[in-house]
Amino acid sequence: METFKAHLDKFITVTDDEYVSIFSFFKEIEVKKKQSLMLEGEICRSMFFVSVGCLRKFFVNEKGTEQTTEFAIENWWITDTFAYERQIQSDFCIQAVERSTVLVIDLPQQELLLQKHPIMERYFRMIYQRAYAASERRIRYLYEMSREELYVHFSTLYPWFIQRIPQYLIASFLNLTPEYLSEIRAKLRS
Numbered sequence: 001m002e003t004f005k006a007h008l009d010k011f012i013t014v015t016d017d018e019y020v021s022i023f024s025f026f027k028e029i030e031v032k033k034k035q036s037l038m039l040e041g042e043i044c045r046s047m048f049f050v051s052v053g054c055l056r057k058f059f060v061n062e063k064g065t066e067q068t069t070e071f072a073i074e075n076w077w078i079t080d081t082f083a084y085e086r087q088i089q090s091d092f093c094i095q096a097v098e099r100s101t102v103l104v105i106d107l108p109q110q111e112l113l114l115q116k117h118p119i120m121e122r123y124f125r126m127i128y129q130r131a132y133a134a135s136e137r138r139i140r141y142l143y144e145m146s147r148e149e150l151y152v153h154f155s156t157l158y159p160w161f162i163q164r165i166p167q168y169l170i171a172s173f174l175n176l177t178p179e180y181l182s183e184i185r186a187k188l189r190s
Contacts, residue, residue: 003051004103007075012123022120025113026103031055031096037104044083044090046104050076053100054164057092058172068172071097071161077127097165142175148184150174 004026005019014022028051031037037048040059048055050072057070057078069092072078083090087107105113114120141150151174155162161170171181 003074004049007049008123011126012119014117014119018117018119022113022117025109025116026105029102029104031100031102033096033099035096036093037096037102038080038090038092038094040091040093041089043087044080045087045106047077047079047084047106047110048072048094049103049105050074050078051101051103053102054097055094055100055102056097056169056173057094059092066172067175068169071165071169071173073160073164077131081128081131097169147174147176147180148187151176151181151184152188 004023008014008019008022026049031053037055038044038046052074055072055078056068057072057080058066058068061067070078078094080090080092080094082088083092084107110124114124141153145153151170154170154174167181167185168178171178174181176184
């Protein structure tokens with residue numbers, strides 16, 4: 001509960017009473033490692049805020065391989081935004097990478113939250129802007145950098161991911177095979 005309050009405080013100002021009311025719109029759940037929160041083909045009904053742990057979003061490509069597109073660690077949001085906003089079937093799965101504590105909100109609850117606490121409109125706008133900017137950067141890096149440069153950039157920018165997340169998932173996120181990622185890491189160590 002306090003993790004979310006500290007996160008909100010970075011973007012907006014709410015009183016303790018307002019925060020208690022805001023928090024009441026969310027459901028807090030505990031998720032086991034590798035537990036799915038959403039499967040491909042399901043209606044995307046929820047957004048997830050990670051209080052503790054790590055989640056990932058992925059799809060299964062035409063070769064049958066899981067392709068990770070996004071991670072969410074503490075204080076990050078994750079959902080299939082396109083499907084959530086339209087309340088349609090998702091093309092993605094969301095799964096816990098680690099045992100996690102997650103706040104969950106669905107679209108009807110979010111609408112009620114925004115009506116009761118209009119300041120949350122500003123909060124969500126700022127969150128979406130940051131997510132969009134990060135997505136733009138990632139697309140540019142994918143086009144512009146070699147696979148080795150991409151790994152070095154990622155490991156420099158997010159060193160905690162390298163220690164926390166299994167190598168095969170990092171490889172999936174960077175669109176590498178685990179074997180090729182091992183080669184890159186070995187080359188960089190020598």
